[in-house]
Amino acid sequence: MGSPLPRDPIADAQRNWERHGWGEVAAPMAAITAIMRTQQILLARIEGVLKPFGLTFARYELLALLSFARSGALPMNKASALLQVHPTSVTNAVDRLEKAALVVRSPHPTDGRTTLIELTAEGRTLAKRATTALNNEVFGRSGFGDEDVEHLIRVLGDFRKAAGDFTD
Amino acid sequence: MGSPLPRDPIADAQRNWERHGWGEVAAPMAAITAIMRTQQILLARIEGVLKPFGLTFARYELLALLSFARSGALPMNKASALLQVHPTSVTNAVDRLEKAALVVRSPHPTDGRTTLIELTAEGRTLAKRATTALNNEVFGRSGFGDEDVEHLIRVLGDFRKAAGDFTD
DNA sequence: GCAATATACTAGGACATCCAAGGGTTTGGA
DNA sequence: TCCAAACCCTTGGATGTCCTAGTATATTGC
Structure with a gap:
């Protein structure tokens, strides 16, 4: 820039x-x-x-999260909690992912309030390819030394916990 | 949330x-x-x-930057470079700050392409008050230990330098 | 059993960031 | 001298984030 x-x-x-x-x-x-x-x-x-x-980080995070869910599906509120973003942000991401046919919305079987986000076959494939790219081109070349990485994980983990992100 | x-x-x-x-x-x-x-x-x-x-972080950063400039004024492109954001982001912030009468745009005396951003008296006062609040309520209670702060500054400084932020 | 409360999602609005393009001003080389 | 290239700022568009309602469905308590 x-x-x-x-x-x-x-x-x-x-x-x-x-x-x-x-x-x-x-x-x-x-x-x-x-x-x-x-x-x-x-x-x-x-x-x-x-x-x-054709992905942004917000959309990728959602795809990746779904790809790790056993059934490949999650309730929107669950996704919102795990990604730690506002529910409206999930709505936004799902709208776009659904337009791209990477996920589908489906009603929750027992709770009429809840909507499930489900990965499509293309969504799963794309998530895998994007993950490989990110691992090779970003996470694998972060520029942080191994010790610094460990330190960051610990210090920021303590910070996030103190901020109320999780109990553990 | x-x-x-x-x-x-x-x-x-x-x-x-x-x-x-x-x-x-x-x-x-x-x-x-x-x-x-x-x-x-x-x-x-x-x-x-x-x-x-009545401030956002983006606008505060600009006010703070101006308050440290000797003349209380800076060219927009300089502010963009120092804040490390896109020029259009500065335009956006200045638009709003100017509406709030915290800064004024004025033409550069010798370069017709350049616009100077100048702090108004209210802008300077507000910057000072906001800085006090931030220092007391955020920076003074970051939750990071002194050693971790030093470590973060070093590690992230190296990272930013490697990313091309500055030469030094 | 029904009303009050809590939850889940979405619509609309305010802001911020970036990119692409356009119009004006300077600079520099032919 | 003069025109092309470089530079500066702004406009318009796409995204993302959050907040504040508003609608629909569940749960709770009397």
């Missing part, structure tokens, strides 16, 4: 924070800002790999 | 990856997914704090 900057803008922000008397929180501010930016970079890479498949 | 899950969905995904023969990349996948989710949680907290000020 732009050429490299001569200096790290987040390190600069951290210095500005310190210079203005916020030294106490300058480091956490920098860490949080770095997380935001890293997410942006990673998302762009992922979307780039998924584009040829 | 939902109540806590009984189990960590990312740890489950990692197990699924391993179970399907992707053990090599399961850990980086989990780390990356954790970064995405952590960003989502942090963004929600930040937006929650900024809402009373």
Whole structure:
């Protein structure tokens, strides 16, 4: 999107924070800002790999989730909970996936309120192909060292748990 | 948005990856997914704090950036580069900030292509108040330990540099 | 058994991000 | 000098996220 900057803008922000008397929180501010930016970079890479498949990350996540469900189907509310996104976001993703014939909506057998999302054969195939691409082109070349990966999993896991994501 | 899950969905995904023969990349996948989710949680907290000020994070970042510029003004392309977002995102943010009378657009004195964004008095005041709130309610209570913060800054800094964000 | 409450999904709206294109301004090489 | 290439900002369109209702179906409690 732009050429490299001569200096790290987040390190600069951290210095500005310190210079203005916020030294106490300058480091956490920098860490949080770095997380935001890293997410942006990673998302762009992922979307780039998924584009040829006609998928976005949101839709891919749903496909992948369904592909791991024993029956290949899940209630929408379950998907919303597991993906940790708003129910309307799932509705949105399912609308588009259904248009692409990758999933189908079907009524829940016993609960009339619930809608099941079911993977189609094409959906399952595409999920597999997209997963291979992502693993080869993004996750397999994350740029993070093995130790850093372990550290990230632990630190962010603790954070997410403290934030109320899960009990465990 | 939902109540806590009984189990960590990312740890489950990692197990699924391993179970399907992707053990090599399961850990980086989990780390990356954790970064995405952590960003989502942090963004929600930040937006929650900024809402009373009538600000979003994107607009706040622009205000904060301007407040650190000596003259309180910056060219739009400079802001785009420093915030590392697409130029159209800056246009969008400036449109709204200008409607709220927090910034003003003015022509660049020597380059007719460039537009300067300038902080108004209210903009400067609001930036200061919002910064205090964010520092007290988010950055000051990040939930990350001091060592983890240092580690995050280093690891993500290396990642961003490798991704081409800056030279330094 | 029936009304009140809780749940599930969807429609509409506000925002943010990016990409593709278009119009105006500068710069640089022929 | 002058025109093509480069640069800057904006408009319009596609997506995604969330929130706030609104409708339909289940569950609960009296």
